[in-house]
Amino acid sequence: MTENNQKILIKDLKNHIDQEISLSGWLYNKRGNGKLYFLQFRDGSGSMQAIVDASKLTQDEIDLCEKLTLESSIIITGIVAKHPKFEDIFELQVTKIKLIQLADHDYPISKKEHGIDFLLDHRHLWLRSPRQWAIQRIRDTIIRSSMQFFYQNNFIKFDSPILTPNACEGTTELFEIEYFDMGKAYLSQSGQLYLEAAVMSLGRAYDFGPVFRAEKSKTRRHLTEFWMLDAEAAFVDYIENMDIQENLIKFILNSVLNENKQELKILERNIEALEKATQPFIRKTHQEVVKELQEMGSDIKDMEDLGADDETMLMNKYQQPMFVTKYPTAIKAFYMKRDPKNPDFVLCSDLLAPEGYGEIIGGSQREDDYNQLLQRIKEHNLPLDQFQWYLDLRKYGSVPHSGFGYGLERLVTWICGLDHVRESIPFPRTPYRLTP
Numbered sequence: 001m002t003e004n005n006q007k008i009l010i011k012d013l014k015n016h017i018d019q020e021i022s023l024s025g026w027l028y029n030k031r032g033n034g035k036l037y038f039l040q041f042r043d044g045s046g047s048m049q050a051i052v053d054a055s056k057l058t059q060d061e062i063d064l065c066e067k068l069t070l071e072s073s074i075i076i077t078g079i080v081a082k083h084p085k086f087e088d089i090f091e092l093q094v095t096k097i098k099l100i101q102l103a104d105h106d107y108p109i110s111k112k113e114h115g116i117d118f119l120l121d122h123r124h125l126w127l128r129s130p131r132q133w134a135i136q137r138i139r140d141t142i143i144r145s146s147m148q149f150f151y152q153n154n155f156i157k158f159d160s161p162i163l164t165p166n167a168c169e170g171t172t173e174l175f176e177i178e179y180f181d182m183g184k185a186y187l188s189q190s191g192q193l194y195l196e197a198a199v200m201s202l203g204r205a206y207d208f209g210p211v212f213r214a215e216k217s218k219t220r221r222h223l224t225e226f227w228m229l230d231a232e233a234a235f236v237d238y239i240e241n242m243d244i245q246e247n248l249i250k251f252i253l254n255s256v257l258n259e260n261k262q263e264l265k266i267l268e269r270n271i272e273a274l275e276k277a278t279q280p281f282i283r284k285t286h287q288e289v290v291k292e293l294q295e296m297g298s299d300i301k302d303m304e305d306l307g308a309d310d311e312t313m314l315m316n317k318y319q320q321p322m323f324v325t326k327y328p329t330a331i332k333a334f335y336m337k338r339d340p341k342n343p344d345f346v347l348c349s350d351l352l353a354p355e356g357y358g359e360i361i362g363g364s365q366r367e368d369d370y371n372q373l374l375q376r377i378k379e380h381n382l383p384l385d386q387f388q389w390y391l392d393l394r395k396y397g398s399v400p401h402s403g404f405g406y407g408l409e410r411l412v413t414w415i416c417g418l419d420h421v422r423e424s425i426p427f428p429r430t431p432y433r434l435t436p
Helices: 010-015 059-067 116-121 130-152 192-202 238-259 261-266 271-276 286-296 308-315 370-379 384-392 408-416
Strands: 020-032 036-042 047-053 073-082 090-101 176-178 184-187 204-212 225-234 282-285 322-325 342-346 348-353 358-365 401-407
Touching: 010 020, 010 047, 010 090, 020 090, 036 073, 059 090, 130 204, 130 238, 130 261, 130 408, 192 204, 192 225, 192 384, 192 401, 225 238, 225 408, 238 261, 238 271, 238 322, 238 348, 238 358, 238 401, 238 408, 282 286, 286 308, 286 322, 308 348, 308 358, 348 408, 358 408, 370 384, 401 408
Parallel strands: 047 090, 282 322
Antiparallel strands: 020 036, 020 073, 036 047, 073 090, 176 184, 204 225, 225 401, 322 348, 348 358, 358 401
């Protein structure tokens, strides 16, 4: 502790060279004998090596070093010193050690290889590993930098409800509950419709929170519970909407590259690939992309949606994210505005990440004409009474407006270079996993 009782963290050691300090944390590895011990120590902010010279400690402290088990919690006091070989790495020459709790000797996650089911069964402990530590810190940077970007660009944080009477795109894949004596309610898959109400008051707004999908998907890109950020802006067309998305992703990437060098190194992430992704994004229409995919060997038809395999094939070819624009009207949601030049297509875009990671953002210009939106609702056989409030937004001061949403876990998966989305969230929920 410092004189003003401010706790010192491992990440701050460079500011305390040659000073005696105390650190609180956990032992994650140990080697040595009765004369010299090397303790690998972490405190949440980082990890370091603490060197114990038995000649400088009491016999009780030496005995403690001998019996310490993995994940024991301790407080160590010592002198901060630069590592003799590596710049920007610091060690602690221990002068005192205090036990908080001696962990059981049978810590289940060892250095040997473990299967993914075993690790997920012990997710509460697996989170302590350097790799999972790095992923969660990058996740935090992505969240924090997103909010910073929106604050700088005049977006207001708005809290959309999680319990809703309807869905953005139908209810067939949503979790349904009985809502007292009022009938059915659903766990939200998006706050978009409510954000459209918000921007008629606030101009620009975003929400961020958990959403839910009941589809029984087993792909490496899907979860049952995940976090979604939605943003909407009044007086913005679908072109400017893409500009906002591009600037947001570049802002996030630069934040991670600047703030998470250590974490990216732990993950062995290809930094050059992330740097290339900050260059101008590619923009192609759905028709152009379908033709390109057909030439690459895909069996996709002209008016079909891109499948996961198509996205992977396409984005293994490019180093920058790509906007795929103007999808066929028939395969997109009712609220997307039709292209006035060709109503068979809508003014929308999906942003696909490079290195084969596929879709990370979906967005569109919203239909702002009352009669057109009413017709779309009827064509999709949606309950008109539950969407009347949404139609009201087009009766009282309707304006052109656009929005988008990103899936946080997909963004984390790409930026961290993960093989599966389940590592991107602290406790993954899938159709086949609800514990721990």
